[in-house]
Amino acid sequence: MATRDNPLNKSWITSSTPATIIPVSSSAGTTDEPPAKRAKKSKPKPDVVYSQPANTGSGQNTLTQLVYAINYLKSNQNPMRLQELAILTDTPLMTDAALLDRFKTHDRVVHDPKTDLYSYRHDYAFKNxxxxxxxxxxxxxxxxxxxxxxxxxxxxxxxxxxxxxxxxxxxxxxxxxxxxxxxxxxxxxVRPDEDKGGIPVEKEFQDLWHSLTVPADADLLKALASEGLQATAAEQLIPKLPQGKKKGKKGAPRNRQSRITNVHLKGEVDLTKDYVAPSGSQK
Structure with missing residues (x-):
């Protein structure tokens, strides 16, 4: 009679091997939480404003690099060396001859040959x-x-x-x-000096001045009349004309000269008279 193998009798299992239980920490969150929830706890991405274009530097176009360098020179209040400007703006001012020539000949760029410094020419010159x-x-x-x-x-x-x-x-x-x-x-x-008469107006009179209101155009004439005043000719209201199409005057009828045809009969038949065909004649 065949006997079934007992799995405990296998050679790779010994009685001396104790059974161990590995505890799982609840803070790990790997066994109690579903995979979908664990995926949501990934590292958050930094906030990115997609409506604003990314700063790609000074670009590759010569004119773009020129504007970039001049704007940086304008924002800096102190004169700068060309090497420093090229490094800070990441523009090839030291290697690109065409860009350097445009930069030096720009009407807003000032070069001091004594110090070899470049500065921006502003509309005004003051520092205090x-x-x-x-x-x-x-x-x-x-x-x-x-x-x-x-x-x-x-x-x-x-x-x-x-x-x-x-x-x-x-x-x-x-x-x-x-x-x-x-x-x-x-x-x-007019300085606020009492000797020169330029003292500031008191706040009470300023409030009274600002509290005055000008009436509307329709009530302006009534307000002036109630005070015994009269509007000047320039301020009188001009009556509005009725809207619509203007009917123009009809001109006198023109005497148009009739055009005479059949000129080959001239001299034989008076073409200015009407003729009636005689009765019994065929049309």
Missing amino acids: KASLLTEIQRHTRHGGGLSVRSLKETWKEAPQAIEELEKEGDVLVTRTVKDGQMRFVFWNE
């Missing part, structure tokens, strides 16, 4: 508060103010200096209505 006020005075006398943005490009501390000059009463500043940012600056020709 006193020279800034002189520049504002010079332009205001010609009938215009200066843009605060352009002044900031020349000197980064220009906005702070303008605010100080405004508090001292030397300049007048126009600001945006939305956020109060400075836009243009003008020289204050």
